[in-house]
Each structure stands twice: as structure tokens, then as C-alpha cells.
Amino acid sequence: MSTQTEEFEPFNTDEIEVTRPDTVTVTLKTFRFNAETDYLPYYKQYTMEVGKDELMLDLLNRIKWEHDGSFSYRRSCRHGICGACGIKVNGKATLACKQNALELVALFGNELLIEPQSKKRAVKDMIIDKKDFWDKHAEVKPYVVADIDPHPEHETKQSIEEFNKFLDSDLCIQCGSCHYACPVVEVNEDYLGPAAFNAAYRFTVDTRDEAGKERLELTAQMGQGVWDCVKCYECAEACPKDINPIEKITKLHNMQFEQGVARPNVATKHAEGFLRGLKKYGYLDEADIVAYSEGYLGMYKHLKTAIKMMKAGKIHWHSGIPFIDSVPKIKNLDEVQKLIEISQTNTL
Amino acid sequence: MSTLKYALFTGCTAKQSTPELLSSTLAVAEKLGIEITILEEASCCGASHLQDFDEFLAHVLNARNICYAEKLGMTMITICNTCQLNSAMTKHALDTNPELKARVNEKLAEVGLEYKGTSEIKHFLYALIDDYGLENIKDKVQVPLSQFNIAPFYGCHNIRPSELHHDANGGENPYNPTSLDRLIDALEGHPVDYSHKNKCCGFHVELQANHTSEVLAGNAMIDAIDNNADLMVTPCPLCHLKMDTYQDDVGKVIGRDIELPVLHMPQMVALALGCTPKEIGLNFHVQKATHLYPETA
Structure with a gap:
């Protein structure tokens, strides 16, 4: 084994300029x-x-x-x-x-x-007083839930890939920056908020954890869950640890569909319903998405708005009847239809 | 200056409930000598809701849209903040993740397309400011907006997340955006300074969390009104729809009478460049801005 000696040059103090900082x-x-x-x-x-x-x-x-x-x-x-x-x-x-x-x-x-x-x-x-923050954080069970053998004979191993799934979300320091930057937290006291959602995601994707489904059910609830997110990206901007909480919120949305937790309601149908217009026209069908998401009874509350929009000429009448086949079609619509057919990974 | 050429991704609203956005965009382009090719093949961007349902599918569809701009060898411009966000997110995801890009291209190959990553994507607002230039716009002003206090409403998806948008939006800081203020200034209008200019309008939860949506829109509009705004202007048709179409409902929830015409950014520019009321399409607004063209009132 060879040894290396490093030679250090002594500082030449003449070269150090002492300046007062601006x-x-x-x-x-x-x-x-x-x-x-x-x-x-x-x-x-x-x-x-x-x-x-x-x-x-x-x-x-x-x-x-x-x-x-x-x-x-x-x-x-x-x-x-x-x-x-x-x-x-x-x-x-x-x-x-x-x-x-x-x-x-x-x-x-x-x-x-x-x-x-x-x-x-x-x-x-x-x-x-950060009580609301801590209560909401605790509500998602921000810890690994598992039946652990008190006398284990082997380690609980995780691959680097498995670990990387939650690596950045694990960096959360619970500072509350995202939570108190979130406009929904300010107007809806039930809303769990971006930090709690990040924690829910972090433990749900942990392979050692067994409470994932429970957290997905919790964050799927209307009012408190991820469906009330307004998508303003204030949380992504606020996080001092670059965690990007809204990216985790989107992942929770996706996981609700992947794991069959999503139930048909106004929010999930609104997300899935985009495909209806896309398949038929290539565009979102603005009137249909409201009718489909709300159900025909729920449409009632949008009647006044619909009339206002019709009066202003915002609803087109291509076929002579408003709302029916009133959406233009994109060129090469067959490509979009084909891509949906071969690329769709989730269902409601 | 050589002629600017762009591929225009209209998005769904400009083709349906906000036709005035498309007509005023084209009118501004014509007045300024900007060449625009409409991407008639482009589909819906998913508006972040399809992304919630099926993220991979949303990437495939957005990549397809970008392919058509790439075919033309042009920068793709958007006239909706949410189209901008979702297109840019797909571009970023594909350009930084070769494995995802390969998976998406495998699907696109089935319809004879390939995503390469050669086209930039930027909102028309920043094409006007950063490519065309405010000084050049200033030279073309025929009807100065000097009578109006105009509240700029930036819309989330052009300014956040800032890292994603940094190269496309002139490095706008989401906590202190200035582009719309500078544009209003160039058109000789008076930009209204108010704290909600960079806040959320609540559009995306209009259906599932109506109260949240109304309160957020209301807070922003009240703030603008209390700071003497005659008009609000936004680069995002979703912000426009929320604040224009639902203005009465918002007022009821907030407990204030709100009367605030909300212009699309290109409508404001078109107005200053001397376009006709028809080109601007104010008749398509629910809250009419009749004071802009007193003769038509």
C-alpha cells in the first residue's frame, strides 16, 4: 500500500484583501x-x-x-x-x-x-398557533404502520428504487410554509393541506407500510381531501426543501384510481370525464363535463349560469340545439382516439 | 425585426366559450405583423384534471400536440395559462426523462408521430413582451388606455412553479410578477397595484368545492375594486370565465356587489392597437365592458 502525502501551501496573508462587506x-x-x-x-x-x-x-x-x-x-x-x-x-x-x-x-x-x-x-x-397544522398532519398517520416482529431475525430491506419513491417527500421538516401558503387552508378548515398530503404520500408508498389504503380513503374524502386542491402551485413555490407537494397531491389522485379507492363523485367524474369530449371531439366538451360530473339533477344549480352564457353567445348552436354536438372537432381526431385506446392506464 | 412566426395552441375554451379570446389574439397578431398558424390538430391539454386521472395518457396527448408544432419548426404559443402549464410539464418530463420519452414515443409511433423536444412552448403574453418587445408595441398604440385603471390578474399557471416556467416567462418572479403591469404601462393604461394579482381564482374547483372557488375569486376582485380598478385583465381564459361568468354568484358569497369587466390580455392589447369592438368580441362577456366603446353602449 502506497502512502500519499499531500503538500499544503501556507497561506500568503499578503494576498488576502480585507474589505468591509457592502x-x-x-x-x-x-x-x-x-x-x-x-x-x-x-x-x-x-x-x-x-x-x-x-x-x-x-x-x-x-x-x-x-x-x-x-x-x-x-x-x-x-x-x-x-x-x-x-x-x-x-x-x-x-x-x-x-x-x-x-x-x-x-x-x-x-x-x-x-x-x-x-x-x-x-x-x-x-x-x-400551529395546532391546525399538527392536527391535520397527525390525521394522515405520518409514520410507518406495520405489525413488526419484536424479535426480528432479518432486516426489512428496501431497494434503492423503492426508497427513491419517497426520498424527497421524506425531507419535509414540518415548517408549515406550504400549509400557510395554501389558499384552501385559509377558506376551508377541513382541508388537510399540502404538508399532510405530502406525509400521506410518503408513508403510503413506503413498502414497509400497511395503512396505505386507509390514507388513500382519507385523502379521497370531499372537503378535506386532495380533490379540493385548487392547483395554484403556491405549495410548490413555498417549500424550502424543494419537495413540490402538489406533485405528491397529483400522485395521490392517480393512486386513488390505480388502487380502486376512487368512487364516482363530482370530482372523480370531472377528472375522468375529460375523456368523453376528447374521444368525441378532441376538445373538452364544456357543457357535457358539467352535466356528467354533477349528474342531471346537479345540473339544476348551473341553469342560471348556462342561461347567462347562452345570452352572451358563449354556448354555440352548430346543430340548432344548444349543448348538443356544439363542439368543433380537431383535425386527425382518429389519432387521439387511437392514443386513448392504447395509452389509458386508469379507469373509474 | 424579422417576422415572428408561431404555432398557436388554442386550447378548448378559445374554441368554445371564449371565442373572443381567439379573435382578439388573431387581431393583435395581424396588427403587429406576427404570423400565426393555428394547430387545428391539437387536442385538449387535460387541464390538470385528466392528469389527476391518468398522468401517462395526459403526457401522450400533450406530446402529440407539441409534435405538430415541431413539424412546423415553430415555437408553440398558448393563450391559456393552464394549457401552458400542462404542455410545459409534459415537455419538461419528456426532455428530462429518456425512459418516459421512449414510452410516450412508442405510443405516438402508432399514429406516425415522434416527440423530439425541438419546439419551445410559451404563452402569447411572453411572446409579445420578450420576442416582440414592449417598446415596439408602444410604437403601435393608437388608442392609449390612459383613462383606465387596469388590475393585472396573472393567473397561477403562468408564474408557478417558477422553475418550470423560468425560461419561457422571462424569469418572472411569482411573488412579484411585473409582465402584465409593464404591458399595461406600455399601452399607457394605469396598472393597479393590489396584493391578489398573483393569487388563485379558484376556477379548478368550481364544481367540487364551489364555496372555496367563489371566495378565492371574490377576494381577488374585491381587492382590485378597492384599489380603484375599472377593469381587470388576465392572460388566462379560465380566470376570465371564473370572474366574468360567475361574477354575480361570487358577489353573493362574498356579500358585496361586484361589477368589474374582465378582459383577456389580447383584448386589452387589441383595444389599444385600434381594433374594432367586433374583433375584440366584448359582446361575448357576461359582464359587459361598455365603457370601453361608449358609442356601442
Whole structure:
């Protein structure tokens, strides 16, 4: 065995230039509120010189250390792993310990609006009550459910391929960035939200887990489940760990069909019903998709809209009767019909 | 400037409930000397709902659409944010996953097509701004929109996820988008600054989660109105349908009277370029924008 010796060149201290980092004057318009003493929240401005390497967490520290010791926020690891320091800056979900401050100045200008992830859940300044987040997260059983032999004689092995299925979703640090960026969470208190769905996906595709079907049933429920997702991609944008929760939401949708969990309802029929127009015209049949998804009784509530649309000329009358064969056809429709025939993998 | 040529993927709504979107797009192209070939072979993009049902099939159908733009050797332009998203998602998936591309091409071969990945896909908004150029548009303005406060409503699927759209949308930042504001400015209108400009309209859950849908649309419209908007403009016909067709219902849920005409982006440009009311097709709106052409009111 040969040994290698590495030669280190000593630093030439003459070459190191000592320069003060460039700083920018930044005003932090900061949300302040103490649920115990304040009737309403208010905003306080703190102006400081910010260096190019400072993180948003550094600025929160400086508010507390240099301006007002009562300023409150959660922080712990300072390394993007504990998930405590999630805030919003100018509406952008931000993990304070991972976000360079001057990057946000470049995006939003010299005045930054510092707010908690959810103003209506504020307890003290940046600290919010995350109860809804934790309750919903727990509801999907975010752990491996399995009958485990207390005295195993072999390891429970997983292939790299099996492991890779949930690798990125396993990186979730429960910071709540996606959950409180989701507009549905704000208007529908039953909705489980992107972080819970990501956790549901992560354990459902784990080969050691046995509660997959139960999680798929849970996330298939109208109101709380994935069918209430508005597809705004706010969660994908918000995640500081690049998990892309909506991609997992789409996978949960797909798995509901693959594993026979999806039951015919307005949402599942709306997804599957796209094929009806595609087969017949190559386009979505806008009127048919409503009738098919809602059922003919459910159509009743869309009557008023239909009349409004008809009055405005939005519904065409090619055949003389509105709604019947009123959709134009694409060229080479036979190709689409053939491709559906040979490529369709799911059924309802 | 050499003539810009694009393959236009119309999507379903421009062929059905929003014919004014297609006519105004073609009118803008004609005024600016942009050559457009309509992809009459292109099918529905799946609108993210077919993707929920059968992701592979959705990739196959979207790849087929892109094949027809590739055959013409042109950039494919879209006039619907959701068409843009789903086409771009398929392109990204196929261009980065050779195994998936091979599986999709195996199916496409059955109808004599092959997806190569040679055509770019971009929304007409960004073709106008990044290819044609705002300065050049500015030169062609005949009817400045200086009387109007116009609220830009960006629509999710042009700006998020930002990594997917980065190369096609001029690197627009989803938390602070500027393209529509700059376009309004170039047409001499007054862009309305309001916090819901980059938020969701709720269209995609119109059927299954109606309340959510109405509240999201309502929040955005109220915010625009409270910031003195005379008009709203959007590059997405689904946002348009939600906010135009369901405006009364949204108002009832929110508890406010809402009267806010919602223009398609090409309608606004066409208006400033001096197009006729017929070309713009305002008659197809439920909430009529009669103040744009007082003589027709």
C-alpha cells in the first residue's frame, strides 16, 4: 500500500484583501401583536444596515437584540432542519434561517414586510398557533404502520428504487410554509393541506407500510381531501426543501384510481370525464363535463349560469340545439382516439 | 425585426366559450405583423384534471400536440395559462426523462408521430413582451388606455412553479410578477397595484368545492375594486370565465356587489392597437365592458 502525502501551501496573508462587506439600508415593516394584551396587531418599522451574507433570521435576531427585546419568533437549529423559523416576507413563504436577506431586497425593494405565516393564528409577533397544522398532519398517520416482529431475525430491506419513491417527500421538516401558503387552508378548515398530503404520500408508498389504503380513503374524502386542491402551485413555490407537494397531491389522485379507492363523485367524474369530449371531439366538451360530473339533477344549480352564457353567445348552436354536438372537432381526431385506446392506464 | 412566426395552441375554451379570446389574439397578431398558424390538430391539454386521472395518457396527448408544432419548426404559443402549464410539464418530463420519452414515443409511433423536444412552448403574453418587445408595441398604440385603471390578474399557471416556467416567462418572479403591469404601462393604461394579482381564482374547483372557488375569486376582485380598478385583465381564459361568468354568484358569497369587466390580455392589447369592438368580441362577456366603446353602449 502506497502512502500519499499531500503538500499544503501556507497561506500568503499578503494576498488576502480585507474589505468591509457592502451593506444596504433596509427597513423592516414588522407585524407586532401580543394576543394577551393587544386588541389589534400593528406594524413597527426597524431600519438597519444589512450585509450581503445576512439571513432573514439574522435580521429577526437584530430586531430583538438591537431594537426590542420583547420581539418574539421561533428559532432553533439555524440550519434549515428544525422548521421553526417559518415567516412570510412580502407574502412570500420564507424559512428565515435559509433565506438571504438581500435576495429579498433585490426582489421586493428596500422595505420588507415581515409577517407571521398566518396572521389570524398569531399568538405573539411571528409566533403562531400551529395546532391546525399538527392536527391535520397527525390525521394522515405520518409514520410507518406495520405489525413488526419484536424479535426480528432479518432486516426489512428496501431497494434503492423503492426508497427513491419517497426520498424527497421524506425531507419535509414540518415548517408549515406550504400549509400557510395554501389558499384552501385559509377558506376551508377541513382541508388537510399540502404538508399532510405530502406525509400521506410518503408513508403510503413506503413498502414497509400497511395503512396505505386507509390514507388513500382519507385523502379521497370531499372537503378535506386532495380533490379540493385548487392547483395554484403556491405549495410548490413555498417549500424550502424543494419537495413540490402538489406533485405528491397529483400522485395521490392517480393512486386513488390505480388502487380502486376512487368512487364516482363530482370530482372523480370531472377528472375522468375529460375523456368523453376528447374521444368525441378532441376538445373538452364544456357543457357535457358539467352535466356528467354533477349528474342531471346537479345540473339544476348551473341553469342560471348556462342561461347567462347562452345570452352572451358563449354556448354555440352548430346543430340548432344548444349543448348538443356544439363542439368543433380537431383535425386527425382518429389519432387521439387511437392514443386513448392504447395509452389509458386508469379507469373509474 | 424579422417576422415572428408561431404555432398557436388554442386550447378548448378559445374554441368554445371564449371565442373572443381567439379573435382578439388573431387581431393583435395581424396588427403587429406576427404570423400565426393555428394547430387545428391539437387536442385538449387535460387541464390538470385528466392528469389527476391518468398522468401517462395526459403526457401522450400533450406530446402529440407539441409534435405538430415541431413539424412546423415553430415555437408553440398558448393563450391559456393552464394549457401552458400542462404542455410545459409534459415537455419538461419528456426532455428530462429518456425512459418516459421512449414510452410516450412508442405510443405516438402508432399514429406516425415522434416527440423530439425541438419546439419551445410559451404563452402569447411572453411572446409579445420578450420576442416582440414592449417598446415596439408602444410604437403601435393608437388608442392609449390612459383613462383606465387596469388590475393585472396573472393567473397561477403562468408564474408557478417558477422553475418550470423560468425560461419561457422571462424569469418572472411569482411573488412579484411585473409582465402584465409593464404591458399595461406600455399601452399607457394605469396598472393597479393590489396584493391578489398573483393569487388563485379558484376556477379548478368550481364544481367540487364551489364555496372555496367563489371566495378565492371574490377576494381577488374585491381587492382590485378597492384599489380603484375599472377593469381587470388576465392572460388566462379560465380566470376570465371564473370572474366574468360567475361574477354575480361570487358577489353573493362574498356579500358585496361586484361589477368589474374582465378582459383577456389580447383584448386589452387589441383595444389599444385600434381594433374594432367586433374583433375584440366584448359582446361575448357576461359582464359587459361598455365603457370601453361608449358609442356601442
